[in-house]
Amino acid sequence: xxxxxxxxxxxxxxxxxxxxxxxxxxxxxxxxxxxxxxxxxxxxxxxxxxxxxxxxxxxxxxxxxxxxxxxxxxxxxxxxxxxxxxxxxxxxxxxxxxxxxxxxxxxxxxxxxxxxxxxxxxxxxxxxxxxxxxxxxxxxxxxxxxxxxxxxxxxxxxxxxxxxxxxxxxxxxxxxxxxxxxxxxxxxxxxxxxxxxxxxxxxxxxxxxxxxxxxxxxxxxxxxxxxxxxxxxxxxxxxxxxxxxxxxxxx
Numbered sequence: 001x002x003x004x005x006x007x008x009x010x011x012x013x014x015x016x017x018x019x020x021x022x023x024x025x026x027x028x029x030x031x032x033x034x035x036x037x038x039x040x041x042x043x044x045x046x047x048x049x050x051x052x053x054x055x056x057x058x059x060x061x062x063x064x065x066x067x068x069x070x071x072x073x074x075x076x077x078x079x080x081x082x083x084x085x086x087x088x089x090x091x092x093x094x095x096x097x098x099x100x101x102x103x104x105x106x107x108x109x110x111x112x113x114x115x116x117x118x119x120x121x122x123x124x125x126x127x128x129x130x131x132x133x134x135x136x137x138x139x140x141x142x143x144x145x146x147x148x149x150x151x152x153x154x155x156x157x158x159x160x161x162x163x164x165x166x167x168x169x170x171x172x173x174x175x176x177x178x179x180x181x182x183x184x185x186x187x188x189x190x191x192x193x194x195x196x197x198x199x200x201x202x203x204x205x206x207x208x209x210x211x212x213x214x215x216x217x218x219x220x221x222x223x224x225x226x227x228x229x230x231x232x233x234x235x236x237x238x239x240x241x242x243x244x245x246x247x248x249x250x251x
Contacts, residue, residue, distance in 0.1 A: 001073040001219065003080050003103050005066045007096035010088070012060045017052050018184045019229040021092010026068060026079065026227075033078035044157050046072055048221030049229045050115040052091075063099060066091075067115070069232065071158065071219040076103060092184075108215050109235035110202045117179045117194020118223040119230040120146045131193040133178045143195075144168045150224060151217055158220070163210050167203055169217075174199035183228065194223075194230055 026047065027039040038045055047070040057064050070076050080103050087098045120132045120143060132143045148169050156162045176196040183190040200222075202214055221231035 001071075001076040001103065001105050002067055002069045003076050003101060005068070005083065005098060006100040007064055007066070007089075007091075007098050009057070009060055009062045009064060010095040010097055013058055013094055016055075016058065017094050018092035019181065020183050020185050021090070021094070022049055022052075022066065023228055025089055025091055029079050029082040030075070032082050033075075035075055035078060044154050044220075045227035046070055046154075046158060046220055047075060048116075048219075048226040048232045050232045051117075051229065053115075064096075067232070069219045069221070071216050106218075106235050108211055108218060109237075110204065110207060111236050112200040112202070112218070112233040113198060113236050114176070114196045114200070114222075115232040115234045116229050117181060117196050117231075118147075119192055119194045119225050120150065120223045122146070132195060133193050134175060134195070135178050140173065144170060144173070147222060151213070151222070154220060155213060155216055158216065163206075163213050165206055165209070167206060169203055169206055169213070170200055171203045172199060172201035173197055181230075192225075192230075199236075200233065 026049070030036060030038055047068060049069070050065075050067045052058075052064050052066055054064070056062075068076065068079060080101055083098055083101050085098055085100065089096055089098070118132075122130050122132045122138050122142065132138050132146070134140075145168075151169060152162055174197060176198045179194050179196060181192050181194060183192060207214055218233060218235070220226055222233055223231040225231075
């Protein structure tokens with residue numbers, strides 16, 4: 001389930017909103033609900049959110065959008081109940097006023113596109129900056145393996161079970177670009193590298209056997225640090241023409 005929040009920017013802004021600020025806004029809204037202690041939970045928080053869009057409206061008087069998603073429909077409903085038109089909030093240095101809110105859901109489709117960068121550590125070395133990047137010559141096969149491992153780990157934590165299959169969960173990826181994101185957490189700048197994708201096509205065989213898995217991933221996000229706004233995905237029309245790219249991967 002998802003909620004769209006449309007907001008008016010009230011102050012002059014000089015840079016994109018800090019993702020940690022949006023995360024703090026979400027936690028603040030949830031403090032008034034049954035999820036009041038979610039920010040203290042160790043492990044997956046089971047929500048995700050988009051980059052603020054459209055980028056062209058990053059200015060005073062601009063109207064921008066934020067979408068929050070979660071496989072926990074009650075969480076989305078609780079967030080909606082705490083927000084009213086005209087409410088003013090601080091989004092990590094941005095002062096905004098809510099213009100509109102809308103809860104909605106999207107039917108599961110086989111073709112996705114990223115709404116925020118996917119963050120995946122390329123190995124288990126523990127180095128915080130060792131994130132997947134095509135520009136660093138990293139392997140798409142390793143990326144797919146890591147993506148699947150992370151997906152099944154989250155699914156197990158949420159449902160207490162794990163699907164049994166050997167194939168990759170995605171059968172085609174078409175690359176867009178890598179994005180360097182700096183997260184400001186109480187003055188500590190944490191640099192992260194995520195990747196955006198034009199096409200993420202679900203494995204048809206696994207989709208036929210386990211729609212529950214893909215619906216979960218669609219709502220919770222792909223890769224790591226979903227609750228910081230990484231790995232949000234949107235569905236696109238399956239009839240969309242493939243985008244030619246030298247950085248595509250088929251399985």
